[in-house]
Amino acid sequence: GENVEQHPSTLSVQEGDSAVIKCTYSDSASNYFPWYKQELGKRPQLIIDIRSNVGEKKDQRIAVTLNKTAKHFSLHITETQPEDSAVYFCAASKGYQAGTALIFGKGTTLSVSS
Amino acid sequence: DGGITQSPKYLFRKEGQNVTLSCEQNLNHDAMYWYRQDPGQGLRLIYYSQIVNDFQKGDIAEGYSVSREKKESFPLTVTSAQKNPTAFYLCASSIPPAGGPYEQFFGPGTRLTVL
Numbered sequence: 001g002e003n004v005e006q007h008p009s010t011l012s013v014q015e016g017d018s019a020v021i022k023c024t025y026s027d028s029a030s031n032y033f034p035w036y037k038q039e040l041g042k043r044p045q046l047i048i049d050i051r052s053n054v055g056e057k058k059d060q061r062i063a064v065t066l067n068k069t070a071k072h073f074s075l076h077i078t079e080t081q082p083e084d085s086a087v088y089f090c091a092a093s094k095g096y097q098a099g100t101a102l103i104f105g106k107g108t109t110l111s112v113s114s
Numbered sequence: 115d116g117g118i119t120q121s122p123k124y125l126f127r128k129e130g131q132n133v134t135l136s137c138e139q140n141l142n143h144d145a146m147y148w149y150r151q152d153p154g155q156g157l158r159l160i161y162y163s164q165i166v167n168d169f170q171k172g173d174i175a176e177g178y179s180v181s182r183e184k185k186e187s188f189p190l191t192v193t194s195a196q197k198n199p200t201a202f203y204l205c206a207s208s209i210p211p212a213g214g215p216y217e218q219f220f221g222p223g224t225r226l227t228v229l
Contacts, residue, residue, distance in 0.1 A: 001173070009154070034217070043204065043220040044157070089156055101147075101172060102218065106156035 006105025
């Protein structure tokens with residue numbers, strides 16, 4: 001089955017710096033890659049996602065890049081702010097219809113200090 | 115995500131007892147999921163259901179059971195066969211917007227502790 005590896009497990013940056021979180025996946029049939037953010041004590045929420053037919057997607061300060069050949073995708077956060085501090089999870093699935101299972105990475109704890 | 119509720123928020127169980135975690139959604143979502151979250155382990159899929167009266171095992175289904183008799187409800191039973199049940203359990207639901215992709219909406223979670 002699919003296996004998703006996520007690195008680093010913890011990441012500390014200064015406010016204003018950029019943060020990059022990387023994930024690799026094992027199943028070449030995977031074609032949908034979302035990123036979820038979980039703030040302390042709260043539920044995970046989708047922040048950005050990308051399909052396999054797209055190489056990059058941006059939404060204000062966050063972006064995701066996908067390299068299908070290498071089977072890895074990355075989350076980029078620019079101009080980090082203290083409110084970006086949270087646990088970030090990448091995930092992969094073989095489809096994007098409801099009911100398709102997401103396989104999550106183990107998460108990255110991002111700490112942004114002011 | 116406010117349309118998904120889980121109860122109770124905290125649950126304590128003695129070893130050898132079965133316990134059922136509730137998950138209800140009023141979002142009219144077809145698909146529902148159960149995840150287990152442990153520190154440093156991410157979200158691991160236990161069971162998921164695409165439609166009423168149908169469900170599939172996830173990666174860590176052993177020691178768990180589910181039912182999907184109603185679209186709105188997807189209860190999870192943690193049985194005595196689950197060797198290490200102490201964890202945070204998250205329920206989610208999803209429906210694809212036209213053209214996809216889909217977003218999973220999570221409930222607030224239930225923290226289960228085995229005494």
